[in-house]
Amino acid sequence: MKVLIATLLWVLALVAVWEKVDVYRTGYAIEQLRAEKKKAQHEQRTLELELARVTAPENIERVAVTKLGMVRPRYDQVVLVGPRPKPLNPGALPVVHLASH
Amino acid sequence: MIEPRERRGRLIVAGVIVGLGFCVILGRLFQLQVIQAADLKQKAGRQHHRVLTVEGGRGTIYDRGGKILSMNLDVPSVFGEPRAIEDTRGTAARLAGVLLADAGQLEAKLKTGRGFVWLERRLAPEKAERLRALSLQGIGWITEGRHFYPNGSLLAHVLGFANIDNDGLEGLERRYDGHLRGERGHFIVEHDALGGAVFPKELNYSAPSAGKDLILTIDEVIQYVAEQELDQAVTKTRAAAGIVIVSNPKTGAILAMAGRPTFDPNTPGIDSSLWRNRAIADTYEPGSTFKIVTAAAALEEDLFLPGDLVYGEDGKYSVESTVVHDHHKHGWMTFAEVLQKSSNIGIIKVGQRLGALKLAEYVTAFGFGQKTGIDLNGEVRGLAREQEDWGRRSLASISMGQEVGVTALQMISAASVIANGGWLMSPYLVSEIKGPSGHISRLEPTVRRRVISSKTAGMMIDILRGVVLPGGTGTLAAVPGYDVAGKTGTAQKIDPNTGRYSNIKTVASFVGFLPAHDPALTILVVIDEPKSDQWGGTVAAPVFQRIAAQSVRHLGIAPLGVQGDALAMRPDIVSEPRDNSWGLGLAVSLHPPFPGMRQDASLSPVHPPALKSAKTDFFSHVPPPALKSFRPVADERQRVPRTDVFAHVPPPALKSFRPVADERQRVPRTDVFAPGSADRGAR
Numbered sequence: 001m002k003v004l005i006a007t008l009l010w011v012l013a014l015v016a017v018w019e020k021v022d023v024y025r026t027g028y029a030i031e032q033l034r035a036e037k038k039k040a041q042h043e044q045r046t047l048e049l050e051l052a053r054v055t056a057p058e059n060i061e062r063v064a065v066t067k068l069g070m071v072r073p074r075y076d077q078v079v080l081v082g083p084r085p086k087p088l089n090p091g092a093l094p095v096v097h098l099a100s101h
Numbered sequence: 102m103i104e105p106r107e108r109r110g111r112l113i114v115a116g117v118i119v120g121l122g123f124c125v126i127l128g129r130l131f132q133l134q135v136i137q138a139a140d141l142k143q144k145a146g147r148q149h150h151r152v153l154t155v156e157g158g159r160g161t162i163y164d165r166g167g168k169i170l171s172m173n174l175d176v177p178s179v180f181g182e183p184r185a186i187e188d189t190r191g192t193a194a195r196l197a198g199v200l201l202a203d204a205g206q207l208e209a210k211l212k213t214g215r216g217f218v219w220l221e222r223r224l225a226p227e228k229a230e231r232l233r234a235l236s237l238q239g240i241g242w243i244t245e246g247r248h249f250y251p252n253g254s255l256l257a258h259v260l261g262f263a264n265i266d267n268d269g270l271e272g273l274e275r276r277y278d279g280h281l282r283g284e285r286g287h288f289i290v291e292h293d294a295l296g297g298a299v300f301p302k303e304l305n306y307s308a309p310s311a312g313k314d315l316i317l318t319i320d321e322v323i324q325y326v327a328e329q330e331l332d333q334a335v336t337k338t339r340a341a342a343g344i345v346i347v348s349n350p351k352t353g354a355i356l357a358m359a360g361r362p363t364f365d366p367n368t369p370g371i372d373s374s375l376w377r378n379r380a381i382a383d384t385y386e387p388g389s390t391f392k393i394v395t396a397a398a399a400l401e402e403d404l405f406l407p408g409d410l411v412y413g414e415d416g417k418y419s420v421e422s423t424v425v426h427d428h429h430k431h432g433w434m435t436f437a438e439v440l441q442k443s444s445n446i447g448i449i450k451v452g453q454r455l456g457a458l459k460l461a462e463y464v465t466a467f468g469f470g471q472k473t474g475i476d477l478n479g480e481v482r483g484l485a486r487e488q489e490d491w492g493r494r495s496l497a498s499i500s501m502g503q504e505v506g507v508t509a510l511q512m513i514s515a516a517s518v519i520a521n522g523g524w525l526m527s528p529y530l531v532s533e534i535k536g537p538s539g540h541i542s543r544l545e546p547t548v549r550r551r552v553i554s555s556k557t558a559g560m561m562i563d564i565l566r567g568v569v570l571p572g573g574t575g576t577l578a579a580v581p582g583y584d585v586a587g588k589t590g591t592a593q594k595i596d597p598n599t600g601r602y603s604n605i606k607t608v609a610s611f612v613g614f615l616p617a618h619d620p621a622l623t624i625l626v627v628i629d630e631p632k633s634d635q636w637g638g639t640v641a642a643p644v645f646q647r648i649a650a651q652s653v654r655h656l657g658i659a660p661l662g663v664q665g666d667a668l669a670m671r672p673d674i675v676s677e678p679r680d681n682s683w684g685l686g687l688a689v690s691l692h693p694p695f696p697g698m699r700q701d702a703s704l705s706p707v708h709p710p711a712l713k714s715a716k717t718d719f720f721s722h723v724p725p726p727a728l729k730s731f732r733p734v735a736d737e738r739q740r741v742p743r744t745d746v747f748a749h750v751p752p753p754a755l756k757s758f759r760p761v762a763d764e765r766q767r768v769p770r771t772d773v774f775a776p777g778s779a780d781r782g783a784r
Binding site for chain 2: 042045046048049051052053055056057058075078
């Protein structure tokens with residue numbers, strides 16, 4: 001009986017310790033994931049800022065002019081296109097009969 | 102062999118010693134667990150738990166197309182622990198390479214003997230990366246938020262900037278500081294023996310709240326174009342300053358607002374004069390651009406028609422013992438030609454028939470002498486004295502744009518009244534405020550009042566189209582393929598030494614809108630003290646032309662004769678062309694200025710009930726009775742219902758206006774018509 005009680009107490013103590021250790025282990029894991037999330041968010045914002053820098057009109061014009069050799073178009077180099085012609089409806093087309101000779 | 106008696110004595114002694122030991126332990130236990138329990142618990146808590154304060158990130162500012170204009174980023178602030186550093190000189194040398202700082206100064210900081218010393222706060226991201234790679238002993242960092250402006254000086258005066266403690270100091274950063282600033286959060290972290298965080302006690306966790314984002318009405322591309330052209334004009338003419346504003350006349354939305362000189366909000370420096378937004382904080386005498394107010398008032402009061410004749414007195418006219426000259430001698434000219442040729446004498450005669458009382462009413466009705474209500478701090482009222490304070494020559498002077506002090510924003514708002522069919526709109530910069538949870542508050546355009554009828558506006562548009570046609574003073578503002586209307590202005594400045602109008606210092610300006618038949622853009626260019634040239638028609642009009650040409654191309658506004666797909670590209674800017682011609686050879690948008698704008702976002706079409714009744718009269722030749730009886734009285738503003746209550750600050754009641762006692766804004770009433778000066782005074 002004494003052995004049984006002692007064993008039970010020992011098991012209970014073991015469970016309590018294991019539980020505590022597991023809580024700490026999970027805590028470390030949560031903290032690590034939280035740090036990773038924060039790092040990823042920070043990296044995302046850094047990239048967004050970098051994108052904004054790269055796509056700033058001044059930067060685009062600088063690259064276009066200095067690296068790509070582009071120039072601003074003159075009036076006569078810009079053609080604004082009017083409305084697209086409506087697609088033809090085959091049914092509305094006049095039927096042409098070819099004369100057979 | 103120990104005697105039993107002796108053994109017992111030893112046992113008693115041992116028992117007493119052990120018992121005393123236990124008593125000591127028990128006593129200490131009682132002291133620790135009962136007497137000092139509260140203090141020790143507190144100490145232990147401080148060692149095992151740490152309260153971390155987390156700043157809520159400041160909100161991001163976007164342009165109307167979603168491009169980032171300013172953004173908060175967590176960056177490290179680097180500090181040193183001098184006592185923990187063995188090789189101070191070597192550490193300073195390595196740090197200097199990363200921080201781009203003087204090694205000697207860093208070394209001096211690290212030799213102070215203090216436990217903690219800041220080395221540099223809020224590092225740029227690239228510096229931070231290199232610092233992390235160094236991994237120096239006794240050098241650490243903590244993260245703090247820093248605001249970045251990826252476009253540098255672009256839109257600097259509007260955006261403003263925030264300081265190192267994340268307080269908005271200027272511009273929108275200041276005006277919307279309450280929205281942009283996040284709320285701090287706190288959580289408690291438990292530490293292990295090495296001081297590392299174990300896990301947060303979630304019950305004690307209060308999450309930080311990120312600041313709200315602002316979506317502006319600014320178009321980054323138009324802003325860039327405006328700043329580029331303004332830069333070139335100011336440099337080319339060696340001007341002291343310059344302003345460009347581009348707005349949507351139908352809503353009051355500001356698409357671009359640029360000023361020179363300027364600054365970089367990333368490094369704002371200490372010269373606060375550069376931070377001033379001249380478009381709202383500086384007043385100037387507008388000169389001839391103000392003639393549109395006099396002319397519109399005369400047409401609205403049915404005193405003139407565009408074809409009525411006015412005699413130009415061959416370029417020389419006496420007003421209250423002062424002789425006024427025109428730049429060119431004119432004989433008989435039509436009312437329309439008075440504006441197209443920018444005749445001072447002609448517009449003075451128009452003003453004289455209108456009378457001081459009526460002119461003063463319309464000056465107020467067009468919004469001069471009052472704040473426009475734009476959502477920026479630091480706006481001034483300008484100077485528009487009450488009629489009873491006018492001098493003998495004030496009627497003539499004000500008719501041609503002297504003796505009044507206006508801000509650039511007031512001027513473009515007044516020109517937009519003509520462009521949009523007679524409505525005075527409140528200009529605004531923020532169209533949406535987006536909360537961290539995704540909730541969006543939209544700020545709708547606000548109508549302040551109807552100033553003139555759509556019929557009068559139509560006649561004025563037709564007249565102002567003539568200004569940019571051959572024979573007008575603004576031909577250099579013409580945009581090939583587009584119908585442009587506008588007005589030049591060349592105003593002499595007061596020489597502070599003589600108190601008279603200077604023959605050298607002028608303010609050259611041009612205000613106009615396009616396409617004239619259905620205006621989508623109003624553009625104002627003001628060049629202050631150009632040196633190489635002085636005239637609004639030759640200095641400011643070309644700037645207008647280049648900005649207008651690039652803006653309509655960017656917005657996909659089709660030139661005359663090209664309709665369809667191009668127009669459909671940006672429905673938020675271009676409303677549908679309307680066939681509302683009523684016999685004056687033009688078609689004008691006669692709807693209230695705001696409907697039909699944007700279906701998907703901030704500018705959803707809204708017809709305020711008060712305006713719907715007026716709309717039924719838009720197509721009639723005779724202005725509706727309500728408009729006939731219009732008087733610029735207080736609180737005539739008609740606010741468009743908004744989806745959320747973030748109203749732009751309303752302008753003060755008109756009746757409450759009093760000229761400010763600020764000498765810098767006061768225009769001397771004497772010497773207005775100093776002989777030999779007035780001939781160029783208001784062309």
